[in-house]
Amino acid sequence: MTSLELRVNPIEGDNQSDRRVEMIAEITPVGRFRAKRRSRKLAITSGDALQIDDLPTGAWQIKVTLPSGRRMIRDVTLKSRGAKSVQFDDVDVAPRRSRDPMSATRSSELSFLSPNLATARSLRPIGRITKPRASVVELGGGGDPGRHSRWSAVTRLIGEPATNLGTPVSLSGSAAEGEWVISADDTVYYSPVRSALAVTTGNRTLLQSLPTPWDIFGEDGVLTVSVSTAIDRLDVDVRVDEPGISGVISYLANGSLQSAAELLEQSSTLNFSEMLRGKVSSPLRACAAAYVLVGASDLSRPAEWHRWLDNLASWFDTIPDGLIILARFRQLTGNREAASQHLLDALARGLPHYTLGIVWLRDLMAMQTRDHPAHGYGELVNRVASYVDVSKPFTCLRWQSGR
Structure with missing residues (x-):
């Protein structure tokens, strides 16, 4: 088991630096262990670090749905040595869907x-x-x-x-x-x-x-x-x-x-x-x-x-x-x-x-x-x-x- 730290930085046209807002994040297993592990949904506040413990090692996908409805997606691999830290920025925002x-x-x-x-x-x-x-x-x-x-x-x-x-x-x-x-x-x-x-x-x-x-x-x-x-x-x-x-x-x-x-x-x-x-x-x-x-x-x-x-x-x-x-x-x-x-x-x-x-x-x-x-x-x-x-x-x- 290992830990993951998430943070969502201010995003242009969305959660601004002077405004704290909660949003939903989902952590989904990928790869060969996907069927044996469950996804997790959590609330994360912009600007704050969210610590998630007791995650199995391996491949995971993180999705954050911004207040505007836009999404940020990142694939990560968790290893047994030390906690993984992930910060989301403007470059992670997926193109807006029509x-x-x-x-x-x-x-x-x-x-x-x-x-x-x-x-x-x-x-x-x-x-x-x-x-x-x-x-x-x-x-x-x-x-x-x-x-x-x-x-x-x-x-x-x-x-x-x-x-x-x-x-x-x-x-x-x-x-x-x-x-x-x-x-x-x-x-x-x-x-x-x-x-x-x-x-x-x-x-x-x-x-x-x-x-x-x-x-x-x-x-x-x-x-x-x-x-x-x-x-x-x-x-x-x-x-x-x-x-x-x-x-x-x-x-x-x-x-x-x-x-x-x-x-x-x-x-x-x-x-x-x-x-x-x-x-x-x-x-x-x-x-x-x-x-x-x-x-x-x-x-x-x-x-x-x-x-x-x-x-x-x-x-x-x-x-x-x-x-x-x-x-x-x-x-x-x-x-x-x-x-x-x-x-x-x-x-x-x-x-x-x-x-x-x-x-x-x-x-x-x-x-x-x-x-x-x-x-x-x-x-x-x-x-x-x-x-x-x-x-x-x-x-x-x-x-x-x-x-």
Whole structure:
């Protein structure tokens, strides 16, 4: 037996040096002893060394799935003399595979997202880089303000610059570097109502749904919202500074539900049961776990967490995601009547926090009969969905003035 030490260094365009994030690693035996040895899956945190003991000597393959869904692969031979140390760097990253980021949703009804992908590729350059203009926009939530009203309100925002949309927010940063941040004590992090950040530079505007408050009873500073600009780019990064859950959220964004499920199972800092039980403190963290569990689990086998989905859906009337998750669960387990009602209730709550919620919502709508009341939302939901940036974990809309 011998030992193996793994480390994942900062990867360009993925886990940055100032951001600790967990990801899933798999160690698989190769060669003539493959049938007699078992693979191991483990959670590894970027920048930290992971020590794996009691490994048989011989040939092994190591695969690390990065938060972006890209993979790093290395073949190693373990010998009996001393521990083997393996560090992964940029050169180990396999070429990005072309895949639908939401392919794990088991749906063929995803064509509604394609117009925005084509639009994103054809956007005109921003021009001279100037300081972005930003504002906080209330999206509403809770109660029943009237049929379709929340979706109608979002469609009225599309096409407008940030200065026309809400309460101005101050950004600090440098045009030379193109990086801007919102102060940690800004009300954007503590808004008591459902809100989004609107940012405009040049002729481009981005509306980023904010997962706030992330931890109702926890410490401040869990969320960081930053803006980046360049001649050809406007972007907002919503960072959850928790290594474990940030890895799960990143996997959700690129459709790697199975990797997210493996990370939930292997992580020493995450426990999906505790995440769902802790929904009162952080319902949006609980939603992330629920998306993974419903999307990647064998739902035919009874599990304790099944009953917790009802509370996640009913306790938080500003969050559509809990109802969307419950509706999909009911649909997949054969209770279509209940799924139909949950779908209607979810639509009345408005825009989901998670991008995956938009996909599941449209998927559920496509399964209903033509006379189902959900189809009354069809035009509004389709219009909003056509502006969704599917690369983001939290719902984000993009548009360009004059289009």
